Amino acid sequence: MTTLLEVNDIETYIGQYHILQGVSFQVKKGEVTVLLGRNGAGKTTSLRSIMGLNPIQDGRINFNGEDISKLATYHIANRGIGFVPEDQGIFGELTVEENMKIAMQKQDDATLARLDKILTLFPDLKTYWKKQGGYLSGGQKQMLSIARAYLNKNELLLIDEPSKGLAPIVVEKVMESIMEMKDETTIVLVEQNFRMAMGVGDTYYIIDDGRSVDTGNMKELADNEELKRKYLGIA
């Protein structure tokens, strides 16, 4: 299987703090790669570094064979990487429609077809089409954030903790949407909810104290009690 994204030994500082101290992972085309680890391990910073929002100081990030380490965020996005941030990044004073409109890079048939598909998947967005994003529920905001990233023909989606703070029924919905998207795009998922990670993930990487410390098949991880206890705090 072709490697779409290669993260090689990246180091990132935020202010004076050395957050990433050597994170490496590879993402295969068509797979869902899950980044696991405790709070503060560096998972979110890894995604933000890929997007250029927290630029790396050392290491290299290749996307489709191209070094994107030094590119500006908008160039990285235009290479075909969609981002669903941990805080969802909804523009609170724009309506759902406007949030989607601003994300829409092209207005071709394929994009409109994806819009149709995502609105079928998340009918709430259709219902609240003219409502300001700031007034949506947490789950609806998450759906909007995912929908916005899915709208363009992105080859890779970076999704940061989509289940965070959501009711179980909404988590199911989000999981379902990720499974749907999986058929069309490659996904890197940061997720604390192990059940959800197990449900959608193919490959995992564990990040601990700013370093990638383990990798393997998600199914193998399910049976590895020691690893789960040591790095994920799952008894």
Add this chain to the structure above:
Amino acid sequence: MDLLLNLTINGLATGMLIFLLAAGLTLIFGLMDVLNFAHGGLFAWGAYSGVWVYGMTGSFMAAIAGAILTGIILGFVTERFIIQPVYGNHVQQILITLGLMLVLSEMLKVVFGPNQIVASPPDYLAGSWQLGDVVIIKYRAFIILIGVMVFALVHYVLKNTKIGLTVRAGVMNKEMVQALGINIKKVFMLVFMIGSAMAALGGVLLAPYSGVIYAEMGMDFAILAFIVVVIGGMGNFVGSLFAAMLIGLSGAFMTYYVPDLSLAVNMLLMAVVLVVRPQGLFGVKG
């Protein structure tokens, strides 16, 4: 009744001039997180360049176009060479834009001379209309009309175009706008140039209104514009119109009834808003 109406028209006209200055300031503040203390300098340059073009051509419309062009050019140069190197550093922004304000004011004296310059409206905008007991000064009505047109145009662009959406989204979350593939720096530049052009337009409209222009006029109006930005809510275009009208009207009425307290009322309004609603009356939520 006619006195009240006249004071209201005065207040609205002054409010529109403050709005033209404050609207650019609030968008620059909200979108770019830049404290631009040189904004008043662009207002003064608009006044001087407009009066100069008017003197050269005899056309007031050419004067307005000249002032807008001056604002656009100065806005481009300021953003590209002065503001860009200090993005994200408020202390440096304050120091460098205050310095630029002084440079812009002094350059006016170098280019146009140190003395005040007298300005008057064109013949077709001079004089007044008599409606019963009410006298409406034409030039003030003209300022209000221009202000309404500029507000409507910018409001339409902000509400109905992709670039407008981008600006509004950028005020709320710059990072996310970039993550959606949009070059925010280009948007910054555009907003800065438009904001500067609006300030320069305000300056050229002020010249015949006040009858005289001077190099330090920018700083006087910039203080009012900053008050408007705080009251209206940083980054909120509609808020800046509302607050500018409030300041303009309170200025007109207070100057007539209690002149000693006219500036104090503006400060008091700002203080009350800061205490009761720190994000401003129309404050933008992230």
